[in-house]
Amino acid sequence: xxxxxxxxxxxxxxxxxxxxxxxxxxxxxxxxxxxxxxxxxxxxxxxxxxxxxxxxxxxxxxxxxxxxxxxxxxxxxxxxxxxxxxxxxxxxxxxxxxxxxxxxxxxxxxxxxxxxxxxxxxxxxxxxxxxxxxxxxxxxxxxxxxxxxxxxxxxxxxxx
Amino acid sequence: xxxxxxxxxxxxxxxxxxxxxxxxxxxxxxxxxxxxxxxxxxxxxxxxxxxxxxxxxxxxxxxxxxxxxxxxxxxxxxxxxxxxxxxxxxxxxxxxxxxxxxxxxxxxxxxxxxxxxxxxxxxxxxxxxxxxxxxxxxxxxxxxxxxxxxxxxxxxxxxxxxxxxxxxxxxxxxxxxxx
Numbered sequence: 001x002x003x004x005x006x007x008x009x010x011x012x013x014x015x016x017x018x019x020x021x022x023x024x025x026x027x028x029x030x031x032x033x034x035x036x037x038x039x040x041x042x043x044x045x046x047x048x049x050x051x052x053x054x055x056x057x058x059x060x061x062x063x064x065x066x067x068x069x070x071x072x073x074x075x076x077x078x079x080x081x082x083x084x085x086x087x088x089x090x091x092x093x094x095x096x097x098x099x100x101x102x103x104x105x106x107x108x109x110x111x112x113x114x115x116x117x118x119x120x121x122x123x124x125x126x127x128x129x130x131x132x133x134x135x136x137x138x139x140x141x142x143x144x145x146x147x148x149x150x151x152x153x154x155x156x157x158x159x160x
Numbered sequence: 161x162x163x164x165x166x167x168x169x170x171x172x173x174x175x176x177x178x179x180x181x182x183x184x185x186x187x188x189x190x191x192x193x194x195x196x197x198x199x200x201x202x203x204x205x206x207x208x209x210x211x212x213x214x215x216x217x218x219x220x221x222x223x224x225x226x227x228x229x230x231x232x233x234x235x236x237x238x239x240x241x242x243x244x245x246x247x248x249x250x251x252x253x254x255x256x257x258x259x260x261x262x263x264x265x266x267x268x269x270x271x272x273x274x275x276x277x278x279x280x281x282x283x284x285x286x287x288x289x290x291x292x293x294x295x296x297x298x299x300x301x302x303x304x305x306x307x308x309x310x311x312x313x314x315x316x317x318x319x320x321x322x323x324x325x326x327x328x329x330x331x332x333x334x335x336x337x338x339x
Contacts, residue, residue: 048192048295061260062295065286090293092195 025064027071034074041074041083042067044098048091194301194312195293201227201307202291209258209280210267220279221307224333225253226300226326228277228317229289231261232269234297240316241273247322248276252330256280259289259297302326304333 029035042056049060055067066087073083087095099105141149196202205216220227228244230237248254256277258266263282270277283289292301295314302311311329313321 048293051189065290069290088195090195090291091295092193092293094192 025067027067029071030075037080038070038074041070041080044096045070045084045087046095046097048095054097191314192295194309196309197312199309201301201303201309202288204281204283204288204291206288207282209256209263209282210270211279215279215281217307220255220281221303222305223253224302224304224330225255225278226330227255227257227303229257229259229292229294229297229299229301231259231297232265233261234259236316237298238273240298240318241276243316243318243322244276245274247317253278257283257288257292257294259283259294260286300326302329302333305336 027035027038029038039056043054045055045066047053047055047058047060047063047066049062050058053063055063055070070083073086078086084096093099093103093105099108101109201217201221203217205214207213208215226247230241244254254276256279258280260283263284266280266282270280281288286294292299298314298316300313300317301309302313304310310333311326313325315321317326
């Protein structure tokens with residue numbers, strides 16, 4: 001008797017607990033295109049509370065609220081830019097994982113290009129310097145060196 | 161560039177980098193700048209806690225005041241509560257925004273721990289919180305006499321926070337100037 005409870009009880013318990021694991025709520029969309037936009041936007045909006053997660057991944061209450069809001073706005077027919085602006089107005093540029101160009105984010109956008117240019121510049125200068133060095137190190141003697149060599153040779157001949 | 165100076169280039173670059181990193185040590189990434197600084201308090205129309213009336217933007221502005229976002233489920237709110245009471249006793253006007261809370265629990269809290277608030281805005285759905293950009297209680301906003309948000313502090317308000325951050329701005333607001 002005890003054994004049979006264990007056998008049937010455990011699967012039943014797991015079934016009963018299943019809703020507890022389903023922490024992310026589901027929304028019914030009137031249009032599959034809206035659902036796609038919901039997924040795209042919720043992956044691109046950053047949770048203000050748990051800062052290294054987007055609102056799609058986060059279980060923070062604020063992320064739940066923002067997902068609900070996103071759903072409502074999409075169903076109401078708001079455009080992507082409009083929704084993003086709504087979020088930025090309240091939580092700042094911080095909520096966008098892909099920040100827009102302008103203002104404080106200018107340096108963020110331009111820094112990679114500037115650093116690349118700097119790297120290319122340094123590489124070019126180094127290569128040019130090296131070429132100069134190899135040219136000087138050629139086997140040919142310069143006029144001065146040849147003159148000095150001749151003098152030394154003459155001196156050596158005299159001393160013989 | 162003289163070759164001797166060139167030798168110091170890595171050291172100079174390192175020093176600049178070190179300065180940035182040093183500054184980074186002092187910054188708290190969890191403290192987000194509010195998007196609403198120097199913007200008016202959002203419009204709202206919400207019930208008052210324990211009173212038969214509706215509060216809106218006009219009814220809670222007119223003089224410089226603190227707006228404290230709190231809830232009974234928020235542990236840190238209990239920590240800061242005695243200090244808010246102390247501020248209120250010293251004549252600082254504080255409005256409460258009871259954020260996503262239950263009225264009964266909130267009234268019980270105020271009954272037991274004391275009520276530092278002039279009035280409490282019941283934001284059960286978190287709509288005002290959303291418009292304010294609240295992302296976790298407690299948060300405290302400094303709003304001037306014109307109803308413009310001047311400062312936002314995320315976290316517990318204690319003696320240090322009040323003396324170093326909030327009070328200087330509050331005093332400026334009292335004198336009618338803008339910080």
